[in-house]
Amino acid sequence: xxxxxxxxxxxxxxxxxxxxxxxxxxxxxxxxxxxxxxxxxxxxxxxxxxxxxxxxxxxxxxxxxxxxxxxxxxxxxxxxxxxxxxxxxxxxxxxxxxxxxxxxxxxxxxxxxxxxxxxxxxxxxxxxxxxxxxxxxxxxxxxxxxxxxxxxxxxxxxxxxxxxxxxxxxxxxxxxxxx
Numbered sequence: 646x647x648x649x650x651x652x653x654x655x656x657x658x659x660x661x662x663x664x665x666x667x668x669x670x671x672x673x674x675x676x677x678x679x680x681x682x683x684x685x686x687x688x689x690x691x692x693x694x695x696x697x698x699x700x701x702x703x704x705x706x707x708x709x710x711x712x713x714x715x716x717x718x719x720x721x722x723x724x725x726x727x728x729x730x731x732x733x734x735x736x737x738x739x740x741x742x743x744x745x746x747x748x749x750x751x752x753x754x755x756x757x758x759x760x761x762x763x764x765x766x767x768x769x770x771x772x773x774x775x776x777x778x779x780x781x782x783x784x785x786x787x788x789x790x791x792x793x794x795x796x797x798x799x800x801x802x803x804x805x806x807x808x809x810x811x812x813x814x815x816x817x818x819x820x821x822x823x824x
Contacts, residue, residue: 646727653770655794658708660770666703671739672772673700674788686729693718699789706770706789750815751778757812762805781817783809
């Protein structure tokens with residue numbers, strides 16, 4: 646198995662790019678070992694010092710805890726992915742929420758996120774999800790390498806907010822929420 650390790654803007658997160666599809670139609674984030682009970686190899690990654698594991702379309706982002714150095718765990722993570730990743734793995738299909746109950750502005754915000762913002766965020770090993778839109782404020786959740794990234798506030802205000810305000814004039818500001 647070929648693994649391309651890439652740095653992200655978050656110094657505590659690395660992106661492990663694989664040569665096959667992991668997730669269709671979205672992403673999956675594991676915040677602890679218990680959430681990864683279906684994936685023993687992910688649980689092993691938590692055991693060696695990860696505090697977040699994120700599956701994107703063809704990559705795994707791993708955020709280490711701040712006490713651990715990459716030199717201590719990088720090779721171990723690569724070995725876990727190479728040796729413990731299921732041989733019969735089928736891409737995970739993430740079911741999208743139906744947008745029938747969402748209003749037109751929410752749908753337009755989602756469209757801008759999908760077409761203009763998520764591809765760039767995924768290149769850095771993360772994702773952004775729209776949680777709500779109330780009184781001109783779009784509340785989003787940052788996932789993967791974006792969660793806790795030192796430059797996430799700048800990206801949120803100068804990138805995401807600027808883009809959403811431009812394409813969806815009803816948006817006045819963007820705020821990150823933690824779930």
